[in-house]
Amino acid sequence: MPEGHSVHRITRQFARNFVGHVVHASSPQGRFAEGAAVIDGRRMVDARAVGKQMFLEFEGGVWLRVHLGMYGAWDFAGDIRMDATIASANGRMGQTNQRGTFLDAPNPDAVVLDAAGENSLTSIGAPRKARLRMSEAEKESDAPEEFPPEPVGQVRVRLLTDTVCADLRGPTACEVRDSAEIEQTVAKLGPDPLVDDTDAAEQRFTEVVRRKPTPIGLLLMDQSVVSGIGNVYRAELLYRARLDPHTPGKLVPEETVRALWRDWAHLLRIGVETGQMMTMDGLDPDAWRAAMADRADRHWVYKREGLPCRTCGTNIVLEEMGARKLYWCPTCQT
Structure with missing residues (x-):
């Protein structure tokens, strides 16, 4: 989806x-x-x-x-x-990534093609x-x-x-x-950081999560709580927050909930600019090119069941939550 x-x-x-x-x-x-x-x-x-x-x-x-x-x-x-920030190269649609944009890629001028049919980073006009x-x-x-x-x-x-x-x-x-x-x-939809990234939107998200007994792994997929998050971003946001997906929303510390909102705003903007769900930060130029070219190098836990966690070495777990596949690390996220 x-x-x-x-x-x-x-x-x-x-x-x-x-x-x-x-x-x-x-x-x-x-x-x-x-x-x-x-x-x-x-x-x-x-x-x-x-x-x-x-x-x-x-x-x-x-x-x-x-x-x-x-x-x-x-x-x-x-x-x-093409939209002013959208471009194409070698048959695949992508986002322009020029110097001065918010996305600080190790090599902004690199032409990166994705083998799975996602996107590149070069403008064609x-x-x-x-x-x-x-x-x-x-x-x-x-x-x-x-x-x-x-x-x-x-x-x-x-x-x-x-x-x-x-x-x-x-x-x-x-x-x-x-x-x-x-x-x-x-009005029935949760806040979307690209539509409203105000303090009020962050507060609305925080208050809703903090009063719910529902697991945070389900809340992030509830479009009445926050808009736009799907299976990939859910897994990656929870890992980046080192948060157990089963934690009831009301038990997630307020500062962690606020950090989730801000990280979602950050990853969403990267997704719009690159066309790819890039969820790993701090990559060197070679790692960046590899990640943009292959989803297997782009995520922390998504689609990595049975593989060692990139941080601790524990095998990534796959389970079903909310009728969708959930990927997480039982060591880093507990």
């Missing part, structure tokens, strides 16, 4: 390519024909993300709410203008013709010969301007809502 950084990246593509343009909407699959008819011919005026949900606003107070869920993905095609899939991993393929291209697969909704189209497949939620309904939806 795409985690918060991926949804923010997709939303930035809509902000760059669709906001300000009249959009033609259709449902090649047919399941969203009624909703597409409501959007069709309206100008997109805003694109926002909160956690794992994205919200596209059109003239007249009409919104499209999308939750990609486990299998959803957007395909972009046409003269795609824009606009240019391309076909780009954006979900948890972003992959670019050859540009279609005709524009707009024929829909491929079960396209729930197609959004089309004169130069760019975006096809949505397999979402958990795709619905038209008015402004009041969107406000109600957002």
Whole structure:
């Protein structure tokens, strides 16, 4: 399932390519024909993300709410203008990492390719013709010969301007809502550091966690407690905090809860900038390049069950928590 950084990246593509343009909407699959008819011919005026949900606003107070869920993905095609901080190299989409940004990589100018189809760090400039899939991993393929291209697969909704189209497949939620309904939806979500990184947002997160008897490993995945954290970030945040996933929220020290919030803000920004869930700090240039090229070198505990902890040597444990796989070190995190 795409985690918060991926949804923010997709939303930035809509902000760059669709906001300000009249959009033609259709449902090649047919399941969203009624909703597409409501959007069709309206100008997109805003694109926002909160956690794992994205919200596209059109003239007249009409919104499209999308939750990609486990299998959803957007395909972009046409003269795609990359977001100012998003770039591409050698067929894979990524984030530009220029000197002066917050991400202090050991070698900011390195071209790093990820073998699993995630992202690189080099800008190619824009606009240019391309076909780009954006979900948890972003992959670019050859540009279609005709524009707009024929829909491929079960396209729930197609959004089309004169130069760019975006096809949505397999979402958990795709619905038209008015402004009041969107406000109600957002109000039910926990804070997102990229939307609100104020002291008030940190306090809200801290107070909710500190009054719950629920294990912290479940609270971090509860989108009403905090927005955007999925399975990868949960495991890595808990390890970085040296926190037992089974600890009830109310028993986690306040300073640790606040540190979790700040670390989530830190990792989320890195994820948006690089396109990768990089969760290891302080790497030398060679280790950085290896980590950006291979997820196996990018995380402390995620997907490392049975392997020795990078810190203490204890084998990483895999168990199920909240119907999702949980990876943790029983020595460092107790």
